[in-house]
Amino acid sequence: MTKAEIVCxxxxxxxxxxxxxxxxxxxxxxxIKNSMINGEEVxxxxxxxxxxxxxxEKMARNISKNTTIVIPAHNIPAFKPSKSFQEKxx
Numbered sequence: 125m126t127k128a129e130i131v132c133x134x135x136x137x138x139x140x141x142x143x144x145x146x147x148x149x150x151x152x153x154x155x156i157k158n159s160m161i162n163g164e165e166v167x168x169x170x171x172x173x174x175x176x177x178x179x180x181e182k183m184a185r186n187i188s189k190n191t192t193i194v195i196p197a198h199n200i201p202a203f204k205p206s207k208s209f210q211e212k213x214x
Contacts, residue, residue, distance in 0.1 A: 160201050172205040 131149055135142045156166050156174055166174040181197040205213070 168206075170206055170208060172203055172209055175202050175204055176200070177202045 131145045135145045159166050176199050179198050182195050184193050184195050
């Protein structure tokens, strides 16, 4: 499902114009991104959490050059679904 399909579905269910729904969806995504950039996690009860995972430094191999490289420690965004959401998917 794409963002446009989500907007269409919400507009049909609520009767709100697609342009308004698109602005709300864009605003929500921007708020989530900004919060995570600032190091905050986002918790949406009944849906899930957008969390920041810390990846440790590790050694890796460049197969084409046959060399060892170091991948530095870094943060990655992740999504963890709520228990009720996870059970519905199973």
